[in-house]
Amino acid sequence: MADHAAVHAIHDPNLGNTGLDNRKVGMWAFLGSDCMFFGSLIGTYLAYKGKSISGPLPHEVFDIPLTSYSAALLLASSLTMVLALAALQQNRLRPATGWLFATAMLGLHFVLNQVYEFTTFVLHHNLTLSTSLFGSTFFVLTGFHGAHVTGGVIWLLILVMLAMRGKLDARDYTKVEIAGLYWHFVDIVWIAIFTIIYLIP
C-alpha cells in the first residue's frame, strides 16, 4: 500500500517541487490575499465608524437575533463541511454527498437571511449604499462577504452534482478539501464581521 501511495505520488501532476499539492498551495495563497482584502474593508468600516453625519445609525437598524442566527448557520455549515470531508476520506460517498448538500443549504439560508436584512435596511430604514458613510462601508463589506458565500454555495452544489453522477470519490479528496478551505474561510471572515460590526457597541 505504501508502494501504491509512492507510485501515485510520483505520477501525480498536481505535486510541485516542494511535494505539496499545487492546488492546495494556490488556495492557501488566495485565502491569504483575501485576508488582506477583507482586512482593508474592515479597516475602512472601523475608520469611518461613528462619523456618519446622517442616520440611520447601526444600533437603529441591526437585528442582532437575526445575525446571531446567521452566524450559527455558518458555524453549523463548517461542521457539516468537515463531516463531508471525513466521510469522503473513508470513501462513504452517500453520507459525503449528503453532508455537502447540507453545507450548501445552510449557506443558501445564510444568503437568504442577508437578502432579507439588506431589503429591510433599504425599504424600512432608507439605508442604501449612498445614504451615509455607514451605509457605504457596511454594504460594501457585508456585500462582498455575501458574494463569497454565494460563490461557495455554487461550488458546493457543483460538487454535489458531480457526486450524484458518480464523478466524485475518495480520489477527489483534495478537490473537496480545497472547496472546504474556501468555505471555512468565509466562516472565519463572518466570525470577524459578526463581532466587529454587529456586536461591539
Place this chain on the structure above:
Amino acid sequence: MADQHAVAATTHGGGGGHATVKTYINVAIVLAIITAVEVASLYIPGIPGPLLVISLLAMSAVKFFLVVGFFMHLRYDHPIMRALFVGPLLIAIAIILAVMALFSAFVLLPRVVL
C-alpha cells in the same frame, strides 16, 4: 482499492494528520457555546464598555483560531501552508490598525496635532 486511494489521497499533497470526527464535533460545541456567550454578553447590563469590547474580541479570536486550526487543518498542515496564511493575516491586522490610526478611529493611538 478505493480505501487505498482514500489513504493515498491523504498521505501526499501536504496534508498531515487530520482531526477525528469526535474532535470536529467537540470543536463545534465549543464554537456554539462561545457564540452564545458573545450574544448573551450584549444583554447583560453593567458590563464596562472596554471590558465588553476586549472580551468580545478575545472570544472572536478563539473562534477564529479553532476554525483555522481544526476545521481547516492548519494545525496539522505543512509549515509552508501556515506561512501562506498567517503572513497575510498579520499584514491584514496591520492594515486595520494603520487605517484606524490614520483616521483617529480609536483612542489608544490618538493623532498628534502639531
